[in-house]
Amino acid sequence: MNEQIYMDNCVTTPLAPEVLEAMQPYFSKEFWYPASFVSTGEATSSAVQEFKEIIAKAINAHEEELTFTSGGTLANNIALKGLAMAHSKKGRHIIVSLVDYPDLLTHAAYFEKMGFDLTYLESDELGYVSPDKLRAAVRPDTILFMSTMVNHVVGTIQPITEYAKVLSEQDHKIFFHVDGAQAFGKMPLDMQALGMDTFSISAHKIHGPQGVGALWVKNGTRVSPYVHGVKRFDSLQPGGLSLAGIAGFAKAVELVYADLDGNIRELRELSDYLLQELEKNIDYIELNGPRGEGRVCHNINVSIDYIEGESMAMMLDRKGITVATGSACASQGLKPSYVLMAMGKNHVQSHGSMKFTLSRYNTKEQIDYAGAELKIITERLRQLSPLYNAIKQQQEK
């Protein structure tokens, strides 16, 4: 196969051709920033308004609840710092989990430095953080709980509505922020029903452009401004934004939501097929995270025993296949995946983990090819592996 096979879609996704087309006018003739009274600015204002309505409708949000941001991380920053600052007089206790996305965990570390008291919830061996853990952790001075809806490593879907129920049972208000980057476009999302206060999404995870995202803030929620500047689009993210980016974002949403259920079904079929092929062709392999409905539709994370992930990923890369690994050797900080370690996996399982995240542009043929290559690579690396040789020797005895 000569084509590039990209299976690292939880990091970023290829831009849909229709999205590029929708963005193009805003790079050239329709460059005006939104403004009143002048026809050029009016035209952009109404275009941005339309784009916002498209996105709001997709997630059952009110249009005024959405703020465009320059990405998911900025949306998380605006929500988390904004909520903590706005409500710190009522308490100094914040809850997060050990398996959350780095955006949330780096905030937790920052909040600790700022004098907040943090509780880190533990996950089970599937990456699931039980609402009972949250219930046991809340205190009279808890002001904020943050969670990642779909785990970025193993695809575990967290029980957001149950968390919200636990929080609503308390005598005082505890704000609830959710990072939705990996969930958006991969499962139905209803902002009015899920029960959180703020929610972040990102365009480039759903074949939209890089550098644009959105923050949903439930009507009536007080969030202190974190970014300051001149108001162009939204007050929580002042300053200029990419008009083309916003146009592309809306188009990407339109494409996914034209048939969300169909999209999800297809991705799940592809993922199931990938897992089935891997388990059929490679021995000493195990799935990390839940199997079936408790897992997001596009993520397959497996540990392949006795060999190391960077080697596997590099050999796949030489064959034009892009995947991710949780091996320490592949990380600049030389640390194994903290998510897998928090799930109770050992070092070898983490070093040998391979993460495939699929998109609608992946095909069964690509999966066949990648699976066959990985089988060959696994055999080659196991021949080299002292750990595998030791196991084989033991079995022969």
Add this chain to the structure above:
Amino acid sequence: MQYSEKVLQHFMNPQNVGKMEHPDSTATEGSPACGDQVTIYLKVDEASKVIEDVKFLSYGCASNIATASIVTEMAKGKTLDEAKKITWRDAMEALDGLPPVKAHCSVLAADTLQTAISNYEIAHGLKEVPNFSKETIIEELKKIIYPQVGEDIITLKMVKYVGFDNGEVLIDLNIMSFDQYRENVAEEIREHLEKYPEVKNIQINFPS
């Protein structure tokens, strides 16, 4: 992070791979927990002391496999005395360099070769089992690479004090608390020293 063509060559087509039946000497270094482990087997001609054959097994990343491959290539056909001079810097050079964060892989490969040679010499009465002392600790610390720059911590003057008394190792390191590699370095020091039966306890101190 970018690998040289030479690293990729040796990674994709490693030389001297596999388990050797009836080797004259063998050594295993590293640990699966740290994500890398190398075993080297030697076949040595008893009269000439020439390394006639050498094989390796590796659990580890691309640079781990590539450095084991190049080190075995370098050792093959050499006398033990010649092969004893092969250092991790030679291995790195022969591979046209490694990313700094990967330099420790070349240490592991060169170190395993040296241990295999030393094991042969001890088994054949060519040398005594060396006495463990403070100097042994310092020699081990010279093999600990600070990943950010790819140099060892002795050369980088990161070791402020080394003490050894009655099985107790005491090391003062000049690495600040915010350094992302502090735990890696400490872990690797432990791994290198714990294998000595003389070491009962290791205490590593950092500036507060």
